[in-house]
Amino acid sequence: MKIAIVGAGAMGSRFGYMLHKAGNDVVLVDGWPQHVENINQQGLIVDDNGVETVAKIPAMFPEDCHEVPELIILFTKSMGLKKMLQDIQPMLGQNTKVLCLLNGLGHSETLKEYVPAENILMGVTLWTAGLQGPGHVVLSGDGNIEIQNVDPKSQAAAKEVCDVLTQAGLKAQYSENVIFSIWRKACVNGTLNSSCAILDCNIKEFGELSEAGSLIRKIIQEFAAISKTDGVILDVEEVAQGIEAIYDPDQAGAHYPSMHQDLVQNHRLTEIDYINGYVARKGQELGIATPYNQLLTTLVHAKEELLIK
């Protein structure tokens, strides 16, 4: 399949590499000059669970893409999605399916401004990846993907994309309710990412706080009040216990969530507006109280202003 990975950071590089290895015609699209240049000059260097290999995959800037692929997989940062969709207009053919695997909430609304609903596939993935530097991706661990079409008549297309991903080892499953899984994952990010970023701690340390249990439940309650208006019923206790299961250092406990990495370690803007900020914004629009998510969003924005000069 002719596939463009749009937003080819760590996760995009993983997906591009695995799909390329499985015989697909892949192009990596990204706006980071050094990354694109390194990939084109020396290939994408992949540390594939300890084994180093080089993949000859073409890379290019968004504004240079004029070929129309069958599938676009979006892996931009949330705040870069809108601009990226504007930049890749020429790639969006009449039949080009667009699979959105970004973290966070509200992306299908943005996508619908640029892509017809029948071409939009929403997904959520538990794969991870890291960038060692420009052009150098590190893969470890296991993952999976859930995918669903936005328009009911595009089910066949969604299932075909699942097959292509699964043949590449990416374990994609067709989901009857991907929006539930997206909300559920957003709860994990909305509790651990923002809290660990504000408190400057890792997941294990957060889990050991005496008020961790009540704090995550209050945050999730507000997520649940908003998700309900989106047709998604979240069981607060079930979600909370799912989060508590990853405090274990043998799970993700020793890990600093991505928002901590962005904000505290690298002084970069965070995705807060697409996680807690989305819940706060919807709460205000709908007249539903979401004070915890409001204050967490305010505090993360405040830290961004203080740390990013």
Place this chain on the structure above:
Amino acid sequence: MKIAIVGAGAMGSRFGYMLHKAGNDVVLVDGWPQHVENINQQGLIVDDNGVETVAKIPAMFPEDCHEVPELIILFTKSMGLKKMLQDIQPMLGQNTKVLCLLNGLGHSETLKEYVPAENILMGVTLWTAGLQGPGHVVLSGDGNIEIQNVDPKSQAAAKEVCDVLTQAGLKAQYSENVIFSIWRKACVNGTLNSSCAILDCNIKEFGELSEAGSLIRKIIQEFAAISKTDGVILDVEEVAQGIEAIYDPDQAGAHYPSMHQDLVQNHRLTEIDYINGYVARKGQELGIATPYNQLLTTLVHAKEELLIK
């Protein structure tokens, strides 16, 4: 007048020194061994606006005080008040007036467990002071005090204490509504102290944040909802503008609030439970929503757990 300063840290040392200089019979009562020892061996060293002087004032531990003074001035940390009142039982004579000048809310409730209402005087002060080390206090700047009796029939006693303090240069005024001033000062601490501690910034930096204005107003609104049940009507906008006036670096702007000093700089427990935590607790008791104060309290407690080993 025979006066015991109970809790003789920076502020207690200032008051003790000024009252002693004015001819009162003062004793400093404190639980910090090195501080008490230094004061007794070499006197209290006072840097009085740049002029160093030594004051021969006796100092002792709470459990060693058996003489009954006419006036006790309380300057403990909020969380040490209850224990201190238990320790100084022998000092509380039938006519001993107890003036509480602690920061924060809820102290009159604690006092009433140990002191008859007619002996309790509540106050609020804008004086400041710093400790250079044990037995060494630094005084600068100007200040004043407001004082009021809790029991209506003790007005004369309150006014007499005002006179004694004013004769010592401490500018005390009798107040018809000291509880209003206590709440108003608590709003300053409840916005700037907790926010600067969590965000690790000074007052000027906090004031420059784009969401500072809306954040302090949301916090003050919750203070006002609780103060109203205490008979105190706070004008949210007036209080907010009073706080905004001190963002100026020529005012307190370059200053890190005491909670930042305690938590971030010295890894000590904070007075959060007597500021935002008091509002949150009363809100829960009374069924009044105080989510901002709840979450701020939770986050400061979390930082305490993370930083204090």
